[in-house]
Structure formats: C-alpha cells, structure tokens
Amino acid sequence: MKNRKLLLENVHIPGIETFDVYRKNGGYRSVEKALKTMTPDEVVEEVKKSGLRGRGGAGFPTGLKWSFLAKPEGVPRYLVCNADESEPGTFKDRYLMEKVPHLLVEGMITSSFALGANTSFIYIRGEFMYILHILEKAIAEAYANGFLGKNILGTGYDLDLKVAPGGGAYICGEETALLESLEGKRGNPRMKPPFPAVKGLWGCPTVVNNVESIAAVVPIVNEGGDAYAQTGLGKSSGTKLISASGNLVRPGVYEIEMGITVEEFIYGDDYCRGIANGKKLKACVPGGSSVPILPHYLVTKTAAGEDRLMTYESLADGGFASGSMLGSGGFIVFDEDQCIVRNTWNFARFYAHESCGQCSPCREGTGWMEKVLNRLEHGQGNMRDIALLEEINKKIEGNTICPLGDAAAWPVAAAIRHFRDEFEWHVNEREISQKRNYGLITQPSVEA
Amino acid sequence: MKANNNLSNIDQEPVSFSPETMAKISELIASFPEGKHKSALIRILHLVQTEKGWVSTPSMNKVAEILNIEPIEVYEVATFYTMFHLEPVGKYVFEVCHTGPCMLVGSDNIIDYIKNKLDINVGETTADGYFTLKTAECLGGCGYGPLLQCKYKFHEHLTKERVDELISDYRAGKYDQN
Ligand SMILES: Cc1cc2nc3c(=O)[nH]c(=O)nc-3n(C[C@H](O)[C@H](O)[C@H](O)COP(=O)(O)O)c2cc1C
Ligand code: SF4
Ligand code: FES
Numbered sequence: 001m002k003n004r005k006l007l008l009e010n011v012h013i014p015g016i017e018t019f020d021v022y023r024k025n026g027g028y029r030s031v032e033k034a035l036k037t038m039t040p041d042e043v044v045e046e047v048k049k050s051g052l053r054g055r056g057g058a059g060f061p062t063g064l065k066w067s068f069l070a071k072p073e074g075v076p077r078y079l080v081c082n083a084d085e086s087e088p089g090t091f092k093d094r095y096l097m098e099k100v101p102h103l104l105v106e107g108m109i110t111s112s113f114a115l116g117a118n119t120s121f122i123y124i125r126g127e128f129m130y131i132l133h134i135l136e137k138a139i140a141e142a143y144a145n146g147f148l149g150k151n152i153l154g155t156g157y158d159l160d161l162k163v164a165p166g167g168g169a170y171i172c173g174e175e176t177a178l179l180e181s182l183e184g185k186r187g188n189p190r191m192k193p194p195f196p197a198v199k200g201l202w203g204c205p206t207v208v209n210n211v212e213s214i215a216a217v218v219p220i221v222n223e224g225g226d227a228y229a230q231t232g233l234g235k236s237s238g239t240k241l242i243s244a245s246g247n248l249v250r251p252g253v254y255e256i257e258m259g260i261t262v263e264e265f266i267y268g269d270d271y272c273r274g275i276a277n278g279k280k281l282k283a284c285v286p287g288g289s290s291v292p293i294l295p296h297y298l299v300t301k302t303a304a305g306e307d308r309l310m311t312y313e314s315l316a317d318g319g320f321a322s323g324s325m326l327g328s329g330g331f332i333v334f335d336e337d338q339c340i341v342r343n344t345w346n347f348a349r350f351y352a353h354e355s356c357g358q359c360s361p362c363r364e365g366t367g368w369m370e371k372v373l374n375r376l377e378h379g380q381g382n383m384r385d386i387a388l389l390e391e392i393n394k395k396i397e398g399n400t401i402c403p404l405g406d407a408a409a410w411p412v413a414a415a416i417r418h419f420r421d422e423f424e425w426h427v428n429e430r431e432i433s434q435k436r437n438y439g440l441i442t443q444p445s446v447e448a
Numbered sequence: 449m450k451a452n453n454n455l456s457n458i459d460q461e462p463v464s465f466s467p468e469t470m471a472k473i474s475e476l477i478a479s480f481p482e483g484k485h486k487s488a489l490i491r492i493l494h495l496v497q498t499e500k501g502w503v504s505t506p507s508m509n510k511v512a513e514i515l516n517i518e519p520i521e522v523y524e525v526a527t528f529y530t531m532f533h534l535e536p537v538g539k540y541v542f543e544v545c546h547t548g549p550c551m552l553v554g555s556d557n558i559i560d561y562i563k564n565k566l567d568i569n570v571g572e573t574t575a576d577g578y579f580t581l582k583t584a585e586c587l588g589g590c591g592y593g594p595l596l597q598c599k600y601k602f603h604e605h606l607t608k609e610r611v612d613e614l615i616s617d618y619r620a621g622k623y624d625q626n
Contacts, residue, residue, distance in 0.1 A: 088547045088586040119481070126494060126531045127587050129600040162479060167490045167529025170585065184486035185521075186528040202484060244591060245549040251591035289548060289586075330590070332549050346548045350585050 003270060004231055006219040006239045007212070008255040011099045017134065019141035022102040028147055030110045030221035035155040038221075043114035047217060049225025051237035056082055056173075056210030057288065057328040059312050062217075063225075068197040069115055070205040078206040079117040080182065081108060081214050083124040083131075084166060084173035088289035088350060089330025092241035093211035095253040097124075097131045100215075101138035105161065107214035109147060110221055112159050115207055119160045122211075123182050125172070126165045135163050170354035174402050175208040177356065188356050189402035210328075212241050233259030236311035240329050247335035249273035262286070262308040262315075263300040266333065279335035283418075286315050287327020289347050290407035292414030293340070294324050320414065340422050344415040345373035351408030362405035365396040369412055376423060379430035386416060386423050463506045469499045473514060486517060489525055493532055498599075502533040530584070538573040538580035540618045543597045546583045549590035558594040558606050559583065565615065578619060599623070 015021035022028075034043050048063030069077060081104070085093040097104055104122070112120045124132050139161050142148045150158045164182055166172045172181045176190035179201050200206020216238060220228045229237045236258040242265065244251045250273045256265060266281070267274045275281050284299045285291060302308050303322035308315065315326045334343070352366040369392055375381040393409040400406070416423060426433045465473070472495055476488040489511070496507050503526050512519040526532045533541065542562060546555050559570070562581055566574050573580040589595050592604035601623060603614055617623065 085588050086586060089549050089590050091588045091590050091592075094588050125588060126490070126529070127597060127600070129494065130602075164487065165491055165494060167493065167525075168531035168584075169529050181490065182487060183484075184489035184525065186524055245593070246552045253591065332552070332590070334552060338552060343548050343551070346546075346551055350547055353585055 003260075004239060004257045005255045006228075006231065007096060007103065007215050007241065008100070008253075017099065017101055017138070019102060019138070019145055022100070023145075026222075027102055028106050028109075030218045031106055031113075031147055032153065034110045034113050034221050035153055035157055040114045040116055043110065043217075043221060046220055046225035047114070050216075050220040050228035051225075051235060052213065052216050052220060052228070053236070053312065054210055055212035055216070055240065055329070057087065057290070059326065062209065062213050065197070065209075066115060066207060068195070069207055070198045071116065072205070076119065076204050077115055077117045078201045078204060079108065079112045079115050079120040080178065080201060080206055080208045081120070081122040081211055082173060082175065082178060082208050083122050083128070083211045084170075084178060085128070085211070086125055086170040086173050086354075087328050087330055088347065089245055089285065089332040090243050090288050090328045091245075092243045092253050092329060094128060094131060095243075096211060096215060096241065097128075098134060101131075101134050102142070103215045103218060104135070104211055105138050105142050105148075107217045108161055109142070109152070109159060111207075111209070111214050111217050112161075113157055114217075117207075118158050119162070121182060121201075122161070122163045123172070123178050124163060124165055126167045129165060132163050132165055139163070169356075170350075171356045171402075171404060174404065177402070178208060179206065186356070188358050189404075191401055232257055233309065233311050234313065236313060236326075240310070240326070242310070242329045242331050244272050244331045244333070246333035247276045247279060247338070248333050249276050256310055258309075258311045260310050261300070262310055265310055265331070266300070272333070275333065275335050277335070279337065281333065282336045282338055283334040283340065285324070285330070285332040285334075285411070287325045288330030289332070289350065289411065291325040291327045292320055292323070292410055293418060295418040298322055298418075320410070321417075324414070339377075340415055340419040341373070341377045341426050344412055345370070345377040347411055348373045348408065351404065355404060355408070359400045359405070361396045361399040362401075362408070365392050365405065366408045368392050369408065373412070376426050379426060379434045381427055383424070383427055385427070386420070389416060460506060463500070463504065463510055465496065465507075465510065466499055469495050477515070485515060486521070489515060489517075489522065490529065493522075493526055493529075497532060501539070502536050504534075536573075539578050540598050540623075541580045541582060543582045543584040543587070545585070545587045545589070545593060545595055545597075547586040547590075549586070550593035550595065553593045555594040558596075558608075558611065561608050561611055565611065579615070 010016050010025050044066050052062045053059040083093055108120055169187045171177045172187040174189050177187035181187040196206040232238045239255050239257050242254050254271055265271045281296045283293050283295050285293045302317045312326045317323045348370040352370040355362050355366045357363045372385050393413050396405045396409040473492050477485045480487045497503050508522040509519050512522045544559050566579050570581050570583050594606040595604040
C-alpha cells in the first residue's frame with residue numbers, strides 16, 4: 001500500500017553524494033525557500049504542523065522542542081546534530097550520511113536558520129571516521145556554492161557548519177553526554193534541568209537532534225508541514241528509516257511510510273523478505289536494544305489480536321506488558337534457534353560496558369545484571385538469580401541521572417516476562433542447555 | 449567507561465608529531481571559537497593514534513602542551529573513549545563486533561576462527577607484531593554482520609574465507625594506502 005519515500009528517494013542516482021547532482025535533483029530548495037521567503041518562526045511553525053517526532057529514540061515532537069529554545073540577547077545559540085548512532089541494532093544514520101550527505105547538510109542549514117544558530121555541529125561517532133570525511137567534503141562543496149559561510153544566498157544569514165568525532169562511547173549519544181564530549185571532555189551526562197535548550201553547549205542554548213530528524217526538515221519545508229502530516233498514520237506522521245538486522249533474508253536500511261504492518265515489513269518483498277534459512281520467527285526487538293523484546297505471537301499482532309503496525313502507537317500497544325517501542329527503529333529479528341538468555345546477557349554486557357559510571361545504581365546494577373545473566377546463560381545459575389535480576393531492575397529504574405540505567409533494565413525485565421520458561425530451563429536443565437547453543441522455542445502463553 | 453584506566457608506563461621518552469599531524473592539529477584548533485579549542489581534543493587523539501599506532505603517555509603530555517591544558521585533562525579523555533589504544537598494539541588491530549545483532553549472525557564463530565588462525569586470544573598481538581585482536585561493542589553496521597573494523601575501515605559480511613583473505617591482504621600491505 002503505502003511506500004512514499006521522502007529521504008532516500010534519490011539514493012540510487014549515481015553521483016548523488018556530490019553537490020552538482022544533488023542540486024540538479026532538487027537539492028537545497030528548502031534552504032532557498034526558508035531563507036528567502038520565510039521567517040525563522042515560520043519554519044518552526046511548519047515543523048510543528050508536520051507532527052515530526054524526534055527520530056533519535058524518544059520520539060519527542062521536534063517543533064515543540066525547537067520552540068523551547070531560550071533566546072537571551074547577545075548569547076549564541078547552537079544546533080548540534082546527533083550522529084553518534086551507537087544503539088545496538090541501529091545503523092540508519094550511517095546509511096543516510098554515506099549515501100546522501102547533502103541531505104543532512106541541507107537540513108542543518110534550514111534548521112539552523114529556524115533556530116537562529118550561526119555555528120552548528122554534527123557530532124559523529126569516531127568509528128564513522130570515513131563518513132566524517134564524506135560530510136566534510138559535502139560541507140566544503142556547500143561553502144563553495146554559497147550555501148554556507150557569510151551572507152548565504154545574499155540573505156544576510158551566516159552559518160558555519162563543522163563535524164566533530166567521538167571516540168567510541170555509546171553514552172555520548174545521550175544529548176548532554178554528547179555536549180560534554182563536544183567540549184572535549186569525558187562523556188558524563190549532566191543533571192537536568194537545566195535542559196540543553198537553556199544551557200547546552202558551552203552553557204549556551206542548544207538544540208540536539210538526530211540525523212534523521214534534521215533530514216526530515218527538508219521535505220517538511222519543501223512540501224509544507226500539513227502535507228508532511230498527511231504522510232504516515234496519525235501521530236506517527238511521515239516516513240521512518242528502519243535498520244533491520246538479525247536473522248532476516250534481507251537485512252538493511254529501509255525507509256517506510258509509517259503505518260505499514262509489521263507483517264509486511266518482515267515478510268514483504270519490498271522489505272526484509274522473511275526469516276533467513278527457512279526458519280521461524282522467535283522474537284523481535286523492534287526499536288533498538290533498549291526497548292522491550294516481543295515474543296513471536298506479539299510481533300505481528302497486538303495482545304488484542306489486531307495487526308501490529310510500524311507506528312509509535314501500535315508498537316507500544318499494550319504498554320510494557322505486551323508491547324514495546326519504535327525507539328530508534330533498530331529492528332532486530334531472532335529466529336527459532338536463538339537463545340533469549342544468551343542475547344539478554346549479551347545486551348547486559350553491552351550496558352555494563354557502556355555505563356559511564358557516575359551513578360551507583362547504574363554502574364553497579366548493570367555490572368550485577370551482567371554477572372547474574374552470565375551465570376544463568378552458562379548453566380551455573382539458580383532460581384533465585386531470576387528473582388535477583390528483577391530486584392536489581394527495580395533498584396535501577398528511575399534512580400539514575402540519565403536514561404541509560406532504564407535502557408539496561410527494561411529489556412531484561414521484558415525478556416524474563418516473556419521467556420521465563422527459557423530462563424528456568426537454563427537452571428533446571430543445566431547440562432542440556434549447555435549442549436545446545438540455542439534456547440527453547442516458546443509457545444504462546446495462556447494469557448496471550 | 450570501565451574500559452581502560454591504566455596508563456602505560458612503557459616508553460616515557462618525549463615524543464614529537466610529524467609536520468603533517470602538527471598542521472592538521474593547528475587547523476583543528478583554529479576551527480573552534482576563541483577559547484573553545486579543547487573541543488579539538490578527541491580528534492587530535494585520533495590523529496595521534498593514526499600516526500603513532502597508539503596513544504602513549506608522552507603523546508598525551510605533548511597534546512596537553514599543544515592545547516595548553518593540564519595533562520590530566522587529556523588522560524581522563526583518552527581513558528574514557530574505547531577507541532584509543534593506551535598500550536602498544538599490532539600494526540593492524542582487528543576490532544570484531546560481538547554485540548547482539550552481530551552475534552545472531554555468527555560473530556562468535558568469526559572471533560573463534562580469527563583466534564585460531566592467528567593463534568592469539570582477544571586482547572593479544574601476534575608474535576610478528578602484525579595483528580592485535582579485540583572485540584568491540586556495536587559498531588553501527590548491525591545489518592551487515594559479522595563485521596570488523598581496522599584502521600577506521602569496515603569489513604562486513606565476514607566468512608571464514610573472507611577472514612583468510614583479509615589477513616593475507618593486510619599482511620601484503622593492501623590496505624596501507626588511504
Ligand atoms: C544512552 C543513550 C544513548 C542515546 N543515543 C542516541 C544516538 O546514538 N543517537 C541519537 O540521535 N539519539 C540518541 N539518544 C537520544 C538523545 O539523548 C536525544 O534525545 C536525541 O538525540 C534527540 O534528538 P531527536 O529529538 O531528534 O530524536 C540517546 C539517549 C540515551 C539515553
Ligand atoms: S545512568 Fe549510567 S550512564 Fe547515565 S549518568 Fe548514570 S552511570 Fe552514567
Ligand atoms: S551489533 Fe555489530 S555492528 Fe551493531
């Protein structure tokens with residue numbers, strides 16, 4: 001049914017990464033339109049109307065976030081693009097920046113104009129150094145063609161755009177840790193408030209937005225916010241980049257119009273084409289490693305038996321009891337041979353490794369969860385360990401400076417909720433569970 | 449980050465950086481607003497590591513001197529970010545992703561294969577000094593796993609055959625340019 005593309009439409013045009021080809025195909029129109037025919041507030045208004053929700057994971061309305069930006073006289077404001085992309089399962093921003101770097105540069109110019117920023121940054125994870133060079137090349141072309149620098153297109157608006165790398169730390173995706181890192185420090189998240197909109201980079205008002213959110217500003221300004229809001233479904237307006245990974249016939253990055261069914265996304269010819277090697281679907285983590293896992297019987301259908309859709313609302317349907325989240329769109333698929341305990345341990349190791357260590361519930365809690373899960377996975381755990389995990393979870397939840405603590409705790413809780421029998425199997429059948437490197441195939445439980 | 453909090457004591461001789469590295473550092477510093485040049489630090493550490501292969505304590509001291517900040521400000525950053533090697537490493541460091549999505553498509557087998565092939569454990573360097581094997585958390589290419597990164601280059605869809613090929617290509621210097 002729906003398959004409009006707004007971001008990756010031109011990705012297959014040869015040379016689209018160059019200014020000339022990008023421009024010939026309609027590139028930089030949003031900059032011309034905004035700078036020459038609109039006021040900054042009018043641009044913000046269009047973004048509000050579009051219903052665009054932040055694509056970095058939290059789904060906070062972008063226009064609203066922009067309207068919170070403090071504007072004290074004589075203080076610079078900054079726009080910082082979050083290209084840290086480190087959430088396991090997520091690799092869409094990398095794809096966008098590599099294939100259509102000018103789309104991000106264009107979005108940065110139009111968005112910076114809307115916010116009244118004269119210096120803006122793209123903070124990119126250090127592992128993406130080759131993309132940093134692609135972006136710098138695109139930026140140099142934009143300067144050479146009068147779209148960056150002083151007096152852009154003769155409108156009197158000045159903007160400098162720079163790229164800065166991280167050094168390998170997931171936590172720097174959290175916006176305040178990112179700002180610390182951009183200031184040349186350790187990536188320790190800051191206490192909020194004050195929010196970056198008031199005190200951000202170097203203590204100045206700052207907006208931090210995900211790559212995909214900034215790129216979406218381009219079609220929003222070109223088509224108008226109302227037209228954008230017509231795409232997608234209800235409050236999940238527009239298109240979304242989904243990074244599909246795991247046991248799929250065709251993993252990769254897909255731009256979907258929000259509202260297609262999960263069934264179509266997993267099995268459809270235009271998308272992932274089903275589970276690899278003729279296996280069955282066992283489970284799915286639909287929004288990056290930080291969101292709850294769904295067992296197979298809750299992936300394509302909600303608990304109420306309705307079709308599950310690729311929207312913020314439908315993926316969250318049922319709350320944490322029987323739903324999950326769209327998150328960053330990191331869609332991870334598990335086939336029937338995969339062990340949920342092993343994967344839960346793997347993710348726990350990730351969070352323990354990536355905790356910045358500032359708050360004890362997170363630093364100690366993630367470490368404990370990793371140890372206990374390691375024990376269970378390797379057939380050395382006991383039933384008390386499962387209860388212990390739930391207890392540690394409760395101690396972390398809501399007791400930390402930044403959401404990494406919750407992001408570590410929730411997936412463990414969800415895995416136990418839906419796959420308790422598999423955890424218990426690791427305790428009851430220690431030897432067998434160690435001989436097979438995969439877990440139990442769980443059947444729908446009674447309440448489902 | 450709990451990755452590495454030990455500064456190496458090896459090699460305490462003062463260092464200098466190549467004219468190319470120094471030129472890039474000056475350019476970077478100049479690109480930040482007045483007084484905000486500390487923002488260049490992480491990228492400078494990348495440059496240093498590219499030139500030297502790793503980030504030694506004397507290198508960090510030198511960076512502190514260039515940026516006119518305290519050495520501790522450099523140490524605390526270099527120890528926080530896992531990409532920086534604070535101990536000598538092989539000429540090529542294979543960083544294999546072992547996070548969930550890559551594990552689902554067989555990263556454990558690839559890591560075992562490399563260990564056997566190079567006869568080293570994770571964290572070790574081959575006797576000839578060519579290869580160091582490390583594991584990494586999600587490298588942002590989850591749909592293309594199993595994968596590894598070496599000198600900022602991604603090698604994706606790894607198979608045993610592909611690993612064999614990579615090892616001989618690296619040995620032959622195929623990836624030394626650019
Ligand atoms: C631990 C942690 C990691 C995060 N990583 C990222 C990331 O890699 N990329 C990103 O855009 N947002 C990430 N976020 C969300 C950011 O804090 C922030 O909400 C987002 O960049 C805002 O942009 P948006 O409103 O356009 O989504 C992360 C948050 C947390 C708590
Ligand atoms: S919750 Fe974890 S990652 Fe976040 S500030 Fe606290 S210790 Fe650091
Ligand atoms: S899990 Fe390996 S690159 Fe993301």
